[in-house]
Amino acid sequence: MADVKYIASCSFGKDSLAMVLRLIEKDYPLDEIIFFDTGMEFHAIYNNVEKLSKILLDKKIKFSILKDKYSFEFNAFQREVHKKDGTIAYGYDWCGGIRRWATASKLSTIKRYYKENYDNEIIIEYVGIASDESDRIEKYRIKRMNYIKIYPLVEWGMTENDCLNYCYKQGWNWKENGTDLYQILDRVSCWCCVNKNQKEIKNIMMYLPEYWERIKVYERRCGVPYKKKGTEYFEKKLLNNKKC
Numbered sequence: 001m002a003d004v005k006y007i008a009s010c011s012f013g014k015d016s017l018a019m020v021l022r023l024i025e026k027d028y029p030l031d032e033i034i035f036f037d038t039g040m041e042f043h044a045i046y047n048n049v050e051k052l053s054k055i056l057l058d059k060k061i062k063f064s065i066l067k068d069k070y071s072f073e074f075n076a077f078q079r080e081v082h083k084k085d086g087t088i089a090y091g092y093d094w095c096g097g098i099r100r101w102a103t104a105s106k107l108s109t110i111k112r113y114y115k116e117n118y119d120n121e122i123i124i125e126y127v128g129i130a131s132d133e134s135d136r137i138e139k140y141r142i143k144r145m146n147y148i149k150i151y152p153l154v155e156w157g158m159t160e161n162d163c164l165n166y167c168y169k170q171g172w173n174w175k176e177n178g179t180d181l182y183q184i185l186d187r188v189s190c191w192c193c194v195n196k197n198q199k200e201i202k203n204i205m206m207y208l209p210e211y212w213e214r215i216k217v218y219e220r221r222c223g224v225p226y227k228k229k230g231t232e233y234f235e236k237k238l239l240n241n242k243k244c
């Protein structure tokens, strides 16, 4: 009979972090935690990675940081991309929207990791999707015979708000420059993600100017305007409080 491995996938956003903390608190079976590092996470995420890694070491729970074999920068700006019209581009440029190439890389990296490390075992993967994110919730279904995803936050009835409050109560935060990222962003995902809405863009410009500068560098390097309109457009419109 194959062994069963219990693995939690954690992005270190509020939901998956709350899930991991509660799995530990409730003494659920937990063999390993995996974190896929895009290389473009906020400092606050890396701070929390470091903090949790010490707790896991103490509890003797394996912690693995997975990465694409190429850096985000290489994929974004340098990789040879053969287009349908026969031309060659360098880099996939921005990630987000329908072109979530780093998400695809995350999924294939995790799949490869499981194959290389647990090919003969049954994996039960805890996924941190909150109970009020119904559009993201997959049914409790077997993807393959040896790979099952389960959703503890749904089971516990924890909404996104519950997860954030739970993390705060346990002494966790996402502070940068004295501001908690969850007070100014809807999602704490890659700082360069083009899925950010106008409120988030404005807050990045106002509260996290160093990341805004990095977005401008990114834009210059890939030569494609940020969110089609470009950083200059958003600066002019949003900093003057005009509607875009």
Ligand code: SF4
Pocket: 038, 095, 096, 097, 100, 101, 102, 103, 189, 190, 192, 193, 194, 195
């Ligand atoms: S958060 Fe955005 S930029 Fe990062 S991997 Fe996901 S879609 Fe891509």
